[in-house]
Every structure is written in structure tokens, then in C-alpha cells.
Amino acid sequence: MTRDSGEEDGLSYDEAKRRAGDPDPAVRREAAGRSDLAPELLYFLAGDPDSQVRQAAAANRATPGRAHLILARDQDDAVRGELAEKVGRLFPELAREEQQRTRDAAADVLERLAGDQVPTVRRVVSDVLKDVADAPEAVIRQLAGDSDESVAVPVLEHSPVLSDDDLLEIIKSTPGTRSLSAISRRESVSAGVSDAIVATADEHAITDLLNNGGAQIREETLDALAEEAAHTPAWRKPLVRRPRLSARATVRLAQCVADSLVKELLSRQDIDDRTARAVGRVVRQRLEARASGEGASGAEGDADWQGALARGTEKAVRLYATGGLTPRAVLDAVSRGDTAFATAALGVLSGAGGRAADAVLASGTAEAVVALAWKAGLPAVQAPQIQALLGRIPPDRLLQPTPGGHYPLGPREMEWQLELFAEEAEDDTA
Numbered sequence: 001m002t003r004d005s006g007e008e009d010g011l012s013y014d015e016a017k018r019r020a021g022d023p024d025p026a027v028r029r030e031a032a033g034r035s036d037l038a039p040e041l042l043y044f045l046a047g048d049p050d051s052q053v054r055q056a057a058a059a060n061r062a063t064p065g066r067a068h069l070i071l072a073r074d075q076d077d078a079v080r081g082e083l084a085e086k087v088g089r090l091f092p093e094l095a096r097e098e099q100q101r102t103r104d105a106a107a108d109v110l111e112r113l114a115g116d117q118v119p120t121v122r123r124v125v126s127d128v129l130k131d132v133a134d135a136p137e138a139v140i141r142q143l144a145g146d147s148d149e150s151v152a153v154p155v156l157e158h159s160p161v162l163s164d165d166d167l168l169e170i171i172k173s174t175p176g177t178r179s180l181s182a183i184s185r186r187e188s189v190s191a192g193v194s195d196a197i198v199a200t201a202d203e204h205a206i207t208d209l210l211n212n213g214g215a216q217i218r219e220e221t222l223d224a225l226a227e228e229a230a231h232t233p234a235w236r237k238p239l240v241r242r243p244r245l246s247a248r249a250t251v252r253l254a255q256c257v258a259d260s261l262v263k264e265l266l267s268r269q270d271i272d273d274r275t276a277r278a279v280g281r282v283v284r285q286r287l288e289a290r291a292s293g294e295g296a297s298g299a300e301g302d303a304d305w306q307g308a309l310a311r312g313t314e315k316a317v318r319l320y321a322t323g324g325l326t327p328r329a330v331l332d333a334v335s336r337g338d339t340a341f342a343t344a345a346l347g348v349l350s351g352a353g354g355r356a357a358d359a360v361l362a363s364g365t366a367e368a369v370v371a372l373a374w375k376a377g378l379p380a381v382q383a384p385q386i387q388a389l390l391g392r393i394p395p396d397r398l399l400q401p402t403p404g405g406h407y408p409l410g411p412r413e414m415e416w417q418l419e420l421f422a423e424e425a426e427d428d429t430a
Contacts, residue, residue: 011034011036011037013038016031016034016036016038016041019031020032020041020044025048025053028045028048028050028053029050029052029053029056031045032045032048032053032054032056032057032060033056033057033059033060034062035060035061035062036062037060037062039062039063039064042057042062043063043064043066043067046058046063046067046070046071047070051074051076051078054071054076054079055076055078055082057071058071058074058079058082058083058086059082059083059085059086061086061090065105065106066105068083068087068105068106068109069105069108069109069112071083072112073112077121080113080116080118081121081124084110084113084116084121084124084125084128085128087109087110087113088110088124088125088127088128088129088132089128090106091106091107091129091132091135091136092132092133107138110125110129110136110139111136111138111142113125114126114139115142119150122143122146122148122151123154125139126143126146126151126152126153126155129143129155130154130155130157130159131158131159131160132159132161133160135159135161140155140161140162141162141166144162145170145173149179152175152179153178153179153182156179156182156183157186158186158187164190164192164193167193167196168192168193168196171183171193171196171200172196177202177204177205180200180204180205181202181204181205181208183197184205184206184209184215185208185212186212186214186215187214188214188215188216189209189212189214189215190216191217191221194217194221195218198217198224203232203235204234206225206235207234207235207238210239210242211238213243217242219244219246219249222239222242222245222246222249223248223249223252225239225249226239226245226248226249226252226253229253229256230252230255236256236258236261237257237261239253240257240261240265241264245268245270247278250268250271250275250279251275251278251282253265254279254282255282258305259358259362260305262279262283263361263362263364263391263392264392265279265364266279266362266363266364266392266393267393268394269394269396271364276363276364276365277365279363280359280363280364280365283359283362283363305340308340309344309354309355309358310354312340312342312343312344312345312354313344313347313354315341315344316341316344316345316347316349317348319345320348320349325348327349327376327377327378327379327382329345330342330345330346330376330378331378333345334385334386334389334390339390342390343357343358345376346372346373346376346390349375349376350375350376350377350418356418357372360372360391360418361390361391363391364391364392364393365417366387366391366393366397366398366399367399367409367413367414368417368418369386369387369391370386370387370399370407370408370409370417371409371413371415371417371418372386372418373387374407374409374411375414375418380401380406380407381401381405383399383401383407384398384399384401
């Protein structure tokens with residue numbers, strides 16, 4: 001982009017006039033970029049036969065507003081592009097400092113450029129005005145509804161000028177995915193606008209909406225999306241990570257997300273014990289389906305996890321047979337992040353089996369995880385580590401050992417906790 005030369009040397013008016021009419025385009029071009037040139041000379045240069053001279057005049061902040069309408073109709077795209085960028089960047093200053101008449105004239109120029117036949121020019125206007133809080137409303141609405149999404153997207157995503165009514169009207173006019181996604185990514189999205197995005201059933205736009213922490217989404221809307229998540233994998237992770245989820249949505253997601261996301265669900269601070277137990281039942285049902293061969297195409301990542309758990313079980317059984325499967329081996333596996341082997345080892349040491357141990361750890365129930373650690377023979381002081389790292393129990397829900405270093409639950413209660421998962425037991429040590 002052409003800019004002011006910055007090499008003013010105090011030209012006399014006669015010398016400036018001579019340069020503005022010099023037969024050499026390079027001399028006229030230098031004159032058109034000067035900030036000290038008289039307004040009438042810059043107006044004259046705005047009609048120069050050389051497009052590069054006109055381009056320099058269009059970029060010059062000193063060029064008078066009356067020349068802008070001439071430049072806005074220029075046949076050269078580059079001239080109009082320079083003008084669009086300059087006037088767009090100057091407009092906030094005009095809004096604060098200049099007379100209303102000057103501001104209105106600049107707005108007229110921007111409106112003309114926002115309707116330019118060449119998308120490149122319109123994109124320049126969109127880019128420079130997208131963050132301007134007092135940009136002309138008519139211009140922003142025109143850009144937001146542009147048929148070229150590369151023009152519409154910047155203002156749809158960023159412009160503070162657009163109201164909810166504007167956004168709802170744009171959504172209603174069924175724009176393309178990029179425009180819908182731009183609205184979904186706005187810094188703040190109202191519940192009404194979110195509902196309208198969801199009603200379009202555009203998968204990508206809804207995914208962006210779910211990933212946007214600034215988007216307000218009604219509980220019933222999230223519930224409906226949780227129902228659809230079984231058929232739309234892209235929604236599962238952002239749904240699990242939404243700030244607030246109903247018990248219904250939590251349980252529904254537990255039925256379709258990967259095991260790692262189930263644990264993430266259960267680690268949420270807003271999940272109550274009743275919901276955690278319901279999710280635990282879902283986990284057991286999933287494990288039953290795997291054991292019976294059903295749901296082979298179920299939640300993403302399940303097959304990989306089951307393969308890792310099976311390999312971990314084989315290793316644990318071998319170590320158990322040689323006396324090498326100790327509580328220390330379990331804790332070492334936890335420390336190095338070998339979750340599959342640690343889970344399998346707890347299953348073998350406790351006699352519950354790998355699938356039952358997996359179900360206990362995925363249940364999000366601190367009592368059940370403590371019972372598993374106890375049954376596996378781990379010291380009580382290590383139970384919090386198992387709860388936190390394998391069971392993903394939140395810190396404020398961890399069950400700590402007693403002051404004397406004993407398990408916080410009695411043997412009877414811990415046996416009862418494990419009985420809830422007894423149906424998952426399998427003969428891993430056979």
C-alpha cells in the first residue's frame with residue numbers, strides 16, 4: 001500500500017503546483033503522497049490519468065473528503081482498495097473529532113465501497129471496520145449480508161455494531177457454513193442466537209458454538225444436542241466441556257463418548273453423587289455390551305482401550321504368577337501414566353477382574369475406587385493417588401486415610417461397594 005512520503009521540505013505553493021502538473025508521473029506521484037500539499041492540488045491529483053498517482057492520493061490522509069467520492073468511483077481496483085483502507089481506519093477518529101457533516105461524508109464513501117463490484121475492495125472495508133464500535137450501521141449490515149463469505153465473515157465474527165436482531169435476520173436468510181460459524185465464534189452469543197444456530201442443524205457451526213465459552217446455550221438445547229451426539233462425534237468433546245450440563249445430558253453423553261471423556265465427565269465439579277452413580281451404571285452396561293460382542297462399533301476409542309486393557313491384563317497375570325505383581329508395581333504404573341496396566345493390575349490383585357476394575361475407576365465414585373485399592377492390597381496412604389489419577393476424582397471429593405493411616409471405610413462397606421460391580425468380574429487369572 002502507498003503511504004505518505006514523509007519527506008516534506010516546505011514547498012512553496014507555486015512549486016507544489018508545478019509538481020502536481022509535472023509531465024513525469026513519478027514527480028506527480030511523489031506530490032500526491034505529500035501531507036503538506038494544498039487540498040485543491042490533492043483534489044486535482046485524484047483525477048490524474050496515471051493510476052499510481054491516484055492511488056497515492058487515495059492513501060494520503062490529507063486528501064480532502066470531496067475527492068473521496070471521485071476516488072470511490074475510480075476504475076482501478078487498487079485505487080479503491082487504498083481508499084477503503086484509509087477511510088476505514090480514519091473513520092473512528094472522524095467520529096470522535098470531526099463535524100457530523102465530515103463524518104457523514106466518510107460514511108457515504110464507505111457505503112459505496114462496501115457495495116463495490118470487486119470483492120477485494122469490499123474485503124478491505126470489512127477488515128478495517130470489523131472491530132470499530134461506532135462504524136456506520138448501514139455499512140456493517142451491508143457487509144454482514146454480503147454474498148461473498150470472505151467479506152461477511154470478519155464483521156459477523158467481530159463487529160460490536162451487529163445486534164441480536166441483525167444476527168437472527170442473517171441466520172434466517174440461510175447463509176453458508178462459514179457465516180454461521182463466524183456468528184458462533186463471536187465473543188458473546190446470546191441464548192436466542194444460539195438457539196437459531198442450532199435450529200439450522202449446521203454441524204460445523206454448532207461445533208464452533210459448543211466450543212465457544214462465551215456462548216450462552218439453554219439447558220434444553222444442550223440436552224437435545226447431547227441426544228444427537230451419538231450420531232455427531234464432533235459434538236461430544238465440546239459438550240463434555242460445557243460449563244453447565246444437566247444430569248440428563250451427562251448420562252446421555254456417557255452412553256456415546258470415549259472412555260477418556262467419561263472420566264472427564266465424572267471429574268466435573270458440578271456432577272452430584274446421584275448422577276455419578278447413573279453414569280456408573282451406563283459404564284457397566286457398556287462393558288457388558290463389549291463382553292457380549294455387541295456395540296463393536298460403539299464409542300470412539302473403546303476398541304483401542306479394550307486392546308490396551310487386554311494386553312495389560314496378560315502382563316499382570318504373568319507378573320502375578322511369578323510374584324512380581326505388587327502394590328508397588330501398580331503405583332509405579334500410575335506414576336508413569338500406564339493407565340491400562342494399572343487398571344488391569346488392580347483387577348488381578350483384587351480378584352475383581354480387569355473389566356470390573358475398569359468399571360469401578362470409570363464410575364467416578366470415590367468409595368468404590370477406595371474399595372478397589374483396599375481389595376488389591378494397596379496401603380491406605382496410596383488410595384488418594386489411585387482416586388485422583390486413575391479414578392479422576394476431584395480433589396474436594398477424595399477420601400483420605402484416617403489419622404492412624406487406615407482406610408476411611410470399614411471392610412463391610414468396601415465389600416458392598418465392590419459387589420455393585422461384581423457382574424463385571426471375569427476370570428483374568430485363569
